[in-house]
Amino acid sequence: MTALQHPEVPPQSAKIVISGGFGVGKTTLVDTISEITPVRTEANMTAASIGHDDRQHLPDKNKTTVALDFGRVTIDETLRLYLFGTPGQDRFGFMWDYLVNGALGAVILADTRRLSDCYPAIDYYESRRIPFIVAINQFEGSPQHRLDQVRMALNIPGRIPVVRFDARDRDVSKEVLIELLSLLLR
Amino acid sequence: MSDKYPDGYATQGRRSEDNKSPDDSGAGLLRPYIITGGRTEAANSDLSIESVIQTKDGFAGLGFEKRAIAKHCAEPKSIGEIAAHLKVPLGVAVVLVSDMLAEGLVIAHKRASANDTGLIERLIEGIRAI
Ligand SMILES: Nc1nc2c(ncn2[C@@H]2O[C@H](COP(=O)(O)OP(=O)(O)OP(=O)(O)O)[C@@H](O)[C@H]2O)c(=O)[nH]1
Ligand SMILES: [Mg+2]
Numbered sequence: 155m156t157a158l159q160h161p162e163v164p165p166q167s168a169k170i171v172i173s174g175g176f177g178v179g180k181t182t183l184v185d186t187i188s189e190i191t192p193v194r195t196e197a198n199m200t201a202a203s204i205g206h207d208d209r210q211h212l213p214d215k216n217k218t219t220v221a222l223d224f225g226r227v228t229i230d231e232t233l234r235l236y237l238f239g240t241p242g243q244d245r246f247g248f249m250w251d252y253l254v255n256g257a258l259g260a261v262i263l264a265d266t267r268r269l270s271d272c273y274p275a276i277d278y279y280e281s282r283r284i285p286f287i288v289a290i291n292q293f294e295g296s297p298q299h300r301l302d303q304v305r306m307a308l309n310i311p312g313r314i315p316v317v318r319f320d321a322r323d324r325d326v327s328k329e330v331l332i333e334l335l336s337l338l339l340r
Numbered sequence: 341m342s343d344k345y346p347d348g349y350a351t352q353g354r355r356s357e358d359n360k361s362p363d364d365s366g367a368g369l370l371r372p373y374i375i376t377g378g379r380t381e382a383a384n385s386d387l388s389i390e391s392v393i394q395t396k397d398g399f400a401g402l403g404f405e406k407r408a409i410a411k412h413c414a415e416p417k418s419i420g421e422i423a424a425h426l427k428v429p430l431g432v433a434v435v436l437v438s439d440m441l442a443e444g445l446v447i448a449h450k451r452a453s454a455n456d457t458g459l460i461e462r463l464i465e466g467i468r469a470i
Contacts, residue, residue: 167451168459168463193424253388256390273354332467
């Protein structure tokens with residue numbers, strides 16, 4: 155085997171997570187950006203409630219299976235970006251700590267027809283001080299609110315970017331990721 | 341009017357940080373543990389879905405799954421890709437790779453840090469270029 159195939163260390167990896175409510179475009183965004191067909195990985199985990207005596211004797215503690223969206227962008231030979239859609243359903247919330255661990259930041263997708271669907275994601279990243287931006291996906295019949303009005307409804311500070319985009323458009327979706335990364339440099 | 345919420349927002353606006361129920365604090369969140377092959381063990385805390393793995397020394401004499409992982413990771417692959425390729429749940433891939441790391445069969449790279457300005461800039465340039 156050549157040296158190229160066996161570098162001293164495998165490429166470094168960075169992760170950005172994509173969150174938001176049901177059907178808001180998470181899979182579409184991963185698909186639009188990823189160089190590989192998004193992998194649909196199953197996460198089969200058992201949440202054991204260590205340190206919580208009241209829950210320790212439940213028969214089958216939250217054993218569940220969920221499909222995850224997972225995409226890849228090769229930046230160069232030594233750096234890769236992985237995109238990863240968090241499962242939208244509330245009942246998978248317990249997995250988020252594991253899945254989000256180590257992420258550079260999050261893109262929270264929102265649909266103005268049902269803005270409240272993204273509140274749990276905003277609460278989650280805000281409370282853990284994980285950098286995030288909000289990207290508004292425009293659907294058929296979505297009200298065209300001004301971004302400052304959306305920001306007010308979401309109750310997030312001015313330093314957090316709120317952008318409009320289309321998850322089906324590659325260039326616009328790239329800009330959304332760049333917006334998040336730029337936030338990390340501020 | 342700029343001081344008015346759009347229709348329906350005023351009553352639905354997100355609660356502010358200090359207006360949350362104690363259950364939202366995260367302190368009571370369930371921690372995920374992994375089960376595989378009858379064994380229960382915590383996931384290797386250094387391995388996440390995006391951890392990139394590469395085979396060190398070929399794959400002679402390995403069992404079925406580990407040989408599959410060793411072959412797949414001749415070119416570097418993430419845990420997520422390994423799980424998808426083997427068609428096993430993420431937790432199973434984590435445990436198998438944890439074993440292989442302990443046995444010195446594969447190597448893993450540390451994840452990127454958000455504090456690494458140069459790295460963030462490389463990511464931005466890289467995304468622009470695709
Ligand atoms: N108009 C419009 N449609 C979109 C956009 N993004 C996604 N869609 C469509 O919305 C539907 C749902 O998108 P998905 O990407 O599956 O949403 P999701 O968040 O992964 O959904 P769940 O995984 O089920 O929660 C699909 O039919 C997409 O084609 C967008 O930016 N604009
Ligand atoms: Mg989806």
